[in-house]
Structure formats: structure tokens, C-alpha cells
Amino acid sequence: MKYSQFNSIISIDNVFYLYNSFIQKFIVIDPLLKDLLESAVIEGIDGLEEIHPDFFSYLKSEGFLIPKETDEVGKIKEIVKNVDExxxxxxxxxxxxxxxxxxxxxxxxxxxxxxxxxxxxxxxxxxxxxxxxxxxxxxxxxxxxxxxxxxxxxxxxxxxxxxxxxxxxxxxxxxxxxxxxxxxxxxxxxxxxxxxxxxxxxxxxxxxxxxxxxxxxxxxxxxxxxxxxxxxxxxxxxxxxxxxxxxxxxxxxxxxxxxxxxxxxxxxxxxxxxxxxxxxxxxxxxxxxxxxxxxxxxxxxxxxxxxxxxxxxxNSPNNVVESCYADKRNSVVINYNGDIYKCTARDFTKENRAGYLTDEGDLTWENDYLERRMDVKFKNNPCLTCRLLPICNGGCSQHAMEALEEGGRGEYCIYDGDDKLKDDVVKSKIEEIIGSLELNEA
Ligand code: SF4
Ligand code: SF4
Structure with missing residues (x-):
């Protein structure tokens, strides 16, 4: 087994949480078990099975430990393909x-x-x-x-x-x-x-x-x-x-x-x-x-x-399963004058347009815009090893294009690679899950 790339351990009000951004689930863990888990992550997760078999099998059954051969990034690519295509x-x-x-x-x-x-x-x-x-x-x-x-x-x-x-x-x-x-x-x-x-x-x-x-x-x-x-x-x-x-x-x-x-x-x-x-x-x-x-x-x-x-x-991104409409092949923004775009968060100028709507009601994408956009995800290396990939995925295709295409700033992280900011995202996810449980009970 291996420790999922998508796990995070954070503390909120002195309580430790283990959260996985792929299954979007968390468990509360005792401080001693948290220390045990953290050292097992460094020294080899198989050791945990010997020291604490019950904890090991619980983490396995809940999806925080996964089979060694699992291609976790490959799974995200598959979901993105299904959603966006x-x-x-x-x-x-x-x-x-x-x-x-x-x-x-x-x-x-x-x-x-x-x-x-x-x-x-x-x-x-x-x-x-x-x-x-x-x-x-x-x-x-x-x-x-x-x-x-x-x-x-x-x-x-x-x-x-x-x-x-x-x-x-x-x-x-x-x-x-x-x-x-x-x-x-x-x-x-x-x-x-x-x-x-x-x-x-x-x-x-x-x-x-x-x-x-x-x-x-x-x-x-x-x-x-x-x-x-x-x-x-x-x-x-x-x-x-x-x-x-x-x-x-x-x-x-x-x-x-x-x-x-x-x-x-x-x-x-x-x-x-x-x-x-x-x-x-x-x-x-x-x-x-x-x-x-x-x-x-x-x-x-x-x-x-x-x-x-x-x-x-x-602050609760869910950019893979609920990707922005602009990430999807089957999406378009039609401006009042017939210019077309993908994203609604940029100025609708002639220079920014991605193409136009023809008199027959067909979309004409200019400069291979649609294919360039559909191809840009998973090109940003920091995302491929990131614990937030299943919910963040580098933001959206607009972010990725602006950074990675010619003239952009190159490889990037929308949280500037700051682990504290990433922890804040995890925290908001956990609070969201707790909040939805409370609301359903009320
Ligand atoms: S900036 Fe990104 S998330 Fe916002 S509308 Fe544009 S593509 Fe969608
Ligand atoms: S943009 Fe940053 S937080 Fe988001 S997936 Fe990429 S590396 Fe992770």
C-alpha cells in the first residue's frame, strides 16, 4: 500500500484532521496516531501495519492508503477527460x-x-x-x-x-x-x-x-x-x-x-x-x-x-469534477456582436476574442484556440505532485493558458506554492463538509 498523494494532515482548533482531496473525505485523528502516521509516511507506510494493524486497515478501508500500483494522477486525467470532453x-x-x-x-x-x-x-x-x-x-x-x-x-x-x-x-x-x-x-x-x-x-x-x-x-x-x-x-x-x-x-x-x-x-x-x-x-x-x-x-x-x-x-475549489464551463469543449460565450470567447472573467475585446459566430449559426474558433485550450491542462508540473490536484488542478484553463503559453510567467501555483494557503483550502473543505452535515441535521 502507499500513502495517497492527495492526503493532508491539518489542525483546526487543536484537533487533527486527515483529509483526502480525491475522495473529499476527512477523519479526525488522535495526536499520537497522527505522529505515528507522519513518521510512517517518512519511514515506509508498511511499517505502520506492523505497529498498529487496526489503524492501518482503517486508513486502507477509508481510502487514505491505496494500492502501490495506483496511478493517482492518471485517475484525475480520466475524470477531467470525461467531464471536459x-x-x-x-x-x-x-x-x-x-x-x-x-x-x-x-x-x-x-x-x-x-x-x-x-x-x-x-x-x-x-x-x-x-x-x-x-x-x-x-x-x-x-x-x-x-x-x-x-x-x-x-x-x-x-x-x-x-x-x-x-x-x-x-x-x-x-x-x-x-x-x-x-x-x-x-x-x-x-x-x-x-x-x-x-x-x-x-x-x-x-x-x-x-x-x-x-x-x-x-x-x-x-x-x-x-x-x-x-x-x-x-x-x-x-x-x-x-x-x-x-x-x-x-x-x-x-x-x-x-x-x-x-x-x-x-x-x-x-x-x-x-x-x-x-x-x-x-x-x-x-x-x-x-x-x-x-x-x-x-x-x-x-x-x-x-x-x-x-x-x-x-474559497472552496472543486475544479475537476465541477470544472468551469470554460474548461469544457462544449461551451462558448457569445457576445452581443457575434464575437466568441470561452471565459467570462476577461474583458470582451476584439483582441481577446477566440473566434466568431457565423451567419449560419456555427462557431469558428480562430488560431486553433479551442484545441490549444483543451490541451493545456496537466502541462503545469507543480500540479502533478500536488496534494490538491483533484480539487484545484491548476485553477482553470484560462489560468493555465495565460501562464504556460508564449509570453506567460511559466510554471505556476495559484497559491504560490505556499503550504499554509493550501492548508487553508483544506480547512475550508473540512468546514464545508461539517457545515453541510449540520445544515442537514437542523
Ligand atoms: S477565469 Fe477561469 S474559472 Fe473564471 S470564468 Fe475564466 S475560465 Fe472560468
Ligand atoms: S495550482 Fe498549486 S495548489 Fe493548485 S494543483 Fe497546482 S500546485 Fe497544487
């Missing part, structure tokens, strides 16, 4: 506009006033939907609206695409889902009723930049009119109508202190609705840095949100 599903993202009703300081996008779909573009997208749903093996189509703010021209530009998708999916027996990444300000009864009348339940990701006034300093309509109250009310409207909402809190060192108060806003939503339809997801704004106490403050926020029985997520 799957031809049964397609992940279509549409930017119906590059315009937005807010202007947040950290937004990486160049906003383009009056940018929106032309009738010709709606026809091209419709052709693409027809062709995709008619593919012989297709059984699931995900349609995500991004932007700009995708609800700016909802009635005129978005509803025809949704109707077309529903029609084609029904005729071709393809399952589908609809989602929006929106600032949430323009949600209204028309939006709710459109989906109710079409018997569709979309899911939404809506961002708040901190609690109350802190949010309003970033996302405002005019200098004297914020957007916090309206957005919170709109989220409640969605939840009460059974629309799942991922409430993303973009935090910085300046807004994290009282971000937890956002959870109080949902005190008047019944417990079952909160647990079923609301997820709070904390993300640090990537341009923000400093304040070493941030992890503790974030943790206090998380504990408070949990005490309100709201599911919460933070």
Missing part, C-alpha cells in the same frame, strides 16, 4: 449587451453604451440553438446570460432567445436550464411572471458589495441614490417565488467587518425557503490585498451566516 451537454453563455446600469470600480469590462443584439444576431443565435439541440447525443443545454447587465434589454433581446431555446429543447427532448449573472436591480414582476408563465425556474447570481451603505458606495444609480435596498428586496422577491439565488458577497478589507449583517435581511424569509433557494458565496475582490486578520474576520462572518441557517460557501 463530454458531448452530451452544452454550456452556452450569452452577453446580450456590454452596457451596464452601474459602474463598479473593480469591473474588468469595457462598457459599451447602446450595445445590444441586432435582429440578425438573434437569428444567428437561434440557428446555433437549433443546431446544438439537434446534435444526436445532446441531452442537456445550459443557457446563461451574462454581460454587461443582461436584464437591461430583457424583454426585447433575452425573451426571444429563451422562447427559442424552450421550443427547440422540447422538440428535441433536450433538458435545459436558464441562469443569469445580474446585479439584480432590474428584477421586477415582468421578469418573474415571464418565467412563471413559461414554466421555467431560472437561477440567478446576484452580487452585493458589502452591507448597506458600503454596497451603495460601490454600486449606485446616482451619487445620492444607492441600490442596496432595491437589490435585497428583489432577492427576496425571487426567493419567495422559488427562484434559486446565489448571493455573492464581494468583500474587501473595507467592507468585510459587517458583511454578516446581510444575513439578517432574510430573517423574514421562512427557513425552508432559505435553505432550499439561497446560497451566500463570499469572494474577495481580487484587486484587494492586505490585513492579515481577514481570514478570521471572514470566518466570523461565515459562522454568523450559518447560525441563520443559510448555506454559505467560501
Amino acid at each position: 463530454n458531448v452530451d451537454s452544452f454550456f452556452l453563455t450569452i452577453n446580450p449587451t456590454m452596457n451596464c446600469n452601474f459602474k463598479c470600480w473593480y469591473c474588468y469590462e469595457t462598457h459599451i453604451k447602446k450595445s445590444s443584439f441586432s435582429d440578425k444576431m438573434i437569428n444567428k443565435v437561434s440557428r446555433f440553438i437549433e443546431k446544438t439541440t439537434q446534435k444526436p447525443k445532446m441531452n442537456y443545454l445550459s443557457l446563461a446570460f451574462f454581460g454587461g447587465e443582461p436584464l437591461l434589454y430583457f424583454k426585447r433581446d433575452v425573451t426571444p432567445v429563451i422562447k427559442k431555446l424552450q421550443k427547440e429543447c422540447r422538440e428535441n427532448l433536450v433538458d435545459y436550464s436558464i441562469s443569469f449573472t445580474t446585479n439584480g436591480y432590474l428584477i421586477d414582476d415582468y421578469f418573474i411572471n415571464f418565467f412563471k408563465s413559461h414554466e421555467i425556474t431560472p437561477s440567478l447570481q446576484i452580487t452585493l458589495d458589502g452591507y448597506g451603505k458600503k454596497h451603495d458606495e460601490v454600486r449606485y444609480v446616482t451619487k445620492t441614490k444607492g441600490s442596496y435596498v432595491e437589490i435585497v428586496n428583489n432577492i427576496k422577491l425571487l426567493l419567495n417565488n422559488g427562484f434559486p439565488v446565489r448571493l455573492r458577497i464581494n468583500y474587501t478589507k473595507d467592507n468585510i467587518d459587517d458583511a454578516y449583517k446581510i444575513a439578517d435581511e432574510f430573517d423574514d424569509i421562512d427557513l425552508k425557503t432559505k435553505k432550499e433557494f439561497l446560497l451566500i458565496d463570499l469572494h474577495r475582490v481580487w484587486q484587494d490585498s492586505g490585513n492579515e486578520d481577514i481570514p478570521n474576520i471572514v470566518n466570523k462572518n461565515i459562522q454568523y451566516i450559518k447560525s441563520k441557517k443559510i448555506p454559505v460557501k467560501h
Whole structure:
């Protein structure tokens, strides 16, 4: 037997945990057994069988010790291939506009006033939907609206695409889902009723930049009119109508202190609705840095949100089994003007485009972009010996391409090879498992 490459031993509040990132399981271990295991890892794991056969066979049965011949990295490659090369599903993202009703300081996008779909573009997208749903093996189509703010021209530009998708999916027996990444300000009864009348339940990701006034300093309509109250009310409207909402809190060192108060806003939503339809997801704004106490403050926020029985997520990568849509062969982002991209986290400029949508509704990838992207994973050597490979895998194909292609920084680790940061990821995984158990019991 051998000690799995994907094991980590960490301590949380003086309790030792052995976690494996492949099986995504942990066990609590006694300090003496932890010392025994650590020395066996150095001196040869077979020795453990002689010293403590019960512990050895327990670790074996739980998957922390594995047969010597197991090709652990090979197993991850196989999963990645199955997930990312799957031809049964397609992940279509549409930017119906590059315009937005807010202007947040950290937004990486160049906003383009009056940018929106032309009738010709709606026809091209419709052709693409027809062709995709008619593919012989297709059984699931995900349609995500991004932007700009995708609800700016909802009635005129978005509803025809949704109707077309529903029609084609029904005729071709393809399952589908609809989602929006929106600032949430323009949600209204028309939006709710459109989906109710079409018997569709979309899911939404809506961002708040901190609690109350802190949010309003970033996302405002005019200098004297914020957007916090309206957005919170709109989220409640969605939840009460059974629309799942991922409430993303973009935090910085300046807004994290009282971000937890956002959870109080949902005190008047019944417990079952909160647990079923609301997820709070904390993300640090990537341009923000400093304040070493941030992890503790974030943790206090998380504990408070949990005490309100709201599911919460933070820093918890799962990049292999749940790889980003942009890692998948069957995914595309179609911009309002017909340019195509893979990733939604970079500016949608002409220079960045990966190709275009033809008049016939076909995707043309330029400069071998699709193949280059599909080929980039497992090219970063530090990942191949890393204990987090099954959940991190070098981030995403965007990270890998930018680092490893010509002009990039070369081999990399998204945690700078820092074991403490990797331990933090393990810690968040363990807390997530414990949190989901507590939530299920409550
Ligand atoms: S940066 Fe990576 S994870 Fe984020 S959207 Fe782009 S490909 Fe996906
Ligand atoms: S990026 Fe770093 S943490 Fe992630 S798999 Fe590679 S080496 Fe490990």
C-alpha cells in the first residue's frame, strides 16, 4: 500500500484532521496516531501495519492508503477527460449587451453604451440553438446570460432567445436550464411572471458589495441614490417565488467587518425557503490585498451566516469534477456582436476574442484556440505532485493558458506554492463538509 498523494494532515482548533482531496473525505485523528502516521509516511507506510494493524486497515478501508500500483494522477486525467470532453451537454453563455446600469470600480469590462443584439444576431443565435439541440447525443443545454447587465434589454433581446431555446429543447427532448449573472436591480414582476408563465425556474447570481451603505458606495444609480435596498428586496422577491439565488458577497478589507449583517435581511424569509433557494458565496475582490486578520474576520462572518441557517460557501475549489464551463469543449460565450470567447472573467475585446459566430449559426474558433485550450491542462508540473490536484488542478484553463503559453510567467501555483494557503483550502473543505452535515441535521 502507499500513502495517497492527495492526503493532508491539518489542525483546526487543536484537533487533527486527515483529509483526502480525491475522495473529499476527512477523519479526525488522535495526536499520537497522527505522529505515528507522519513518521510512517517518512519511514515506509508498511511499517505502520506492523505497529498498529487496526489503524492501518482503517486508513486502507477509508481510502487514505491505496494500492502501490495506483496511478493517482492518471485517475484525475480520466475524470477531467470525461467531464471536459463530454458531448452530451452544452454550456452556452450569452452577453446580450456590454452596457451596464452601474459602474463598479473593480469591473474588468469595457462598457459599451447602446450595445445590444441586432435582429440578425438573434437569428444567428437561434440557428446555433437549433443546431446544438439537434446534435444526436445532446441531452442537456445550459443557457446563461451574462454581460454587461443582461436584464437591461430583457424583454426585447433575452425573451426571444429563451422562447427559442424552450421550443427547440422540447422538440428535441433536450433538458435545459436558464441562469443569469445580474446585479439584480432590474428584477421586477415582468421578469418573474415571464418565467412563471413559461414554466421555467431560472437561477440567478446576484452580487452585493458589502452591507448597506458600503454596497451603495460601490454600486449606485446616482451619487445620492444607492441600490442596496432595491437589490435585497428583489432577492427576496425571487426567493419567495422559488427562484434559486446565489448571493455573492464581494468583500474587501473595507467592507468585510459587517458583511454578516446581510444575513439578517432574510430573517423574514421562512427557513425552508432559505435553505432550499439561497446560497451566500463570499469572494474577495481580487484587486484587494492586505490585513492579515481577514481570514478570521471572514470566518466570523461565515459562522454568523450559518447560525441563520443559510448555506454559505467560501474559497472552496472543486475544479475537476465541477470544472468551469470554460474548461469544457462544449461551451462558448457569445457576445452581443457575434464575437466568441470561452471565459467570462476577461474583458470582451476584439483582441481577446477566440473566434466568431457565423451567419449560419456555427462557431469558428480562430488560431486553433479551442484545441490549444483543451490541451493545456496537466502541462503545469507543480500540479502533478500536488496534494490538491483533484480539487484545484491548476485553477482553470484560462489560468493555465495565460501562464504556460508564449509570453506567460511559466510554471505556476495559484497559491504560490505556499503550504499554509493550501492548508487553508483544506480547512475550508473540512468546514464545508461539517457545515453541510449540520445544515442537514437542523
Ligand atoms: S477565469 Fe477561469 S474559472 Fe473564471 S470564468 Fe475564466 S475560465 Fe472560468
Ligand atoms: S495550482 Fe498549486 S495548489 Fe493548485 S494543483 Fe497546482 S500546485 Fe497544487
